Amino acid sequence: MELIKQIMPNVVNLFPDLIKACGDTLLMVLISGTIASIIGIPMGVILVVTREGNLLENKYVNSILGKIVNTFRSLPFVILLTAIVPITRFFAGTTIGLKGAIVPLIFASTPFVARQVESALLEIDPGVIEAAEAMGSSPFEIIYRVLLVEGLPGIVYALTITIVSLIGFSAVAGTVGGGGLGDFAIRYGYQYYRMDIMIAATIVLLLIVNMVQGLGEYLLKKLSH
């Protein structure tokens, strides 16, 4: 303890703030990740089933949704953050703090989830879908009894990657006053040249990322046969 006090004096002093920042980051990631999944997974499914030759082929839906997703995916997060300020204000009532960060995080990660889920579902053997069709399954039944079941490991993995990148995004959101570990590092560390704060925040972020990644890979293994 003494040693830590010597190497990282500020961290020890600001320990409660570090814990709070950590909690804020987790909360931001959890809320935006959940909402992004709720919207993004169906979007990914739609992107797959409306493809040419697929269950519910629909050129128009597919290309419009595809374009929207691509637009949001190609915007760098910092630009997205500022570009959607009016939308953020409309939904969250504010553009700063935890609430203000969550809206842009959702906007950034939903298209990401959609594309990841899409590519996970495209991995499913078309023969399996065909077999279900031959057994008399309806498109809707195939979606929730074949695609989502067979694609589950892929979806879990997609969500893992999404959460990892959300942690990164959340740190960026923090730098513009969004709260969380990014905010903590900038506000208490960078602005006062307190190197130990920066390092501590980075280490905590790394730990979280690795835990999420590890958990995701564990689930993936567990779910695949």
Next chain:
Amino acid sequence: MIILKDLTKTYKSKRLTVGALNQVSLTIDKGDIFGIIGYSGAGKSTLIRCINLLERPDSGRVMINGTDLTALSPQALRKQREKIGMIFQHFNLMKRRNVFENVAYPLKGKGLSKDEIQAKVLKLLELVGISDKAYSYPSQLSGGQKQRVAIARALANDPEVLLCDEATSALDPQNTKSILSLLKEINQKLNLTVVIITHQMEVIKEVCNKVAVMEEGVVVEEGSIIDIFSRPQTKISKEFVAHTMGYENFEKILNQGFIKDSNRYELTVRISFVGQIAGQAFISKISIEYGIYANILFGSIESLQGVPFGSLIVSFTGNSNKIQEAIGYLEENNVKVEVLKAYGADKTDNAQCS
């Protein structure tokens, strides 16, 4: 009964149009094990996929037990599909469901209780001989075992028809045999109509009672398996039969004209014997009675669905009229004669005897 009427299907892409089916009509009777054979690209898969409308033909009709499937609404079609089982070359099992769950898949939402589903699945697994693997996942099974699971799944809703698209093509010869005998067994036990697509005559010969031969989107020949084997009409059928009976190389040699004596009339024929008819005795008999030489060049015996089927390739020399009479005598006695080659001075009546 399945009636396919004038099915036509053309695949169009930007640059290419492929005529996959051209006015195909077939009638498949209840209880048949109906084989459809052809080389790669002949349109076999397209045809079988038209039977349950996985592929919609551009024109033509698909009638199953009097219902025109092409005229049905999507819901009604799905209902009909429950009565048409299908198995595939690559089994198409769901990786994340175990054997039990795969077979239970088509039973869900059919108004059955959990216990009823359980009983039904176990019964099906027993029927296909794979009860001990109920809780294994597909990745833990061999190809033959996977196909058994697929068969159980296809039978779950008590279908009247089972469609098999190259169901044994990914299996080794031993597994192929055992899957084919399973198909035959369920055909008899359940009075199920089975349609088998294959590019191997061995498969047809093992289980089918009828066969259609396809080439470039057209059914070029159709008939009982004995007919096709004893009197193939088209070049492609002749090739398939020659290959299966093992005389394809022999025909090549024949065509090079190695047994040729242009001074004498010589007729090379393939004589087919079905069931109990003893080949050898007929040959010596006609040789004596008609005063002609009969030189046996090749002989083989195969089993067509368990019925012994023999082929002899015989070269007759002598008086051409006498040879014709001898052939007539054979045919009267239900021995099928197919002319392979005629040589020599007197060629007047080659054509008649084919």
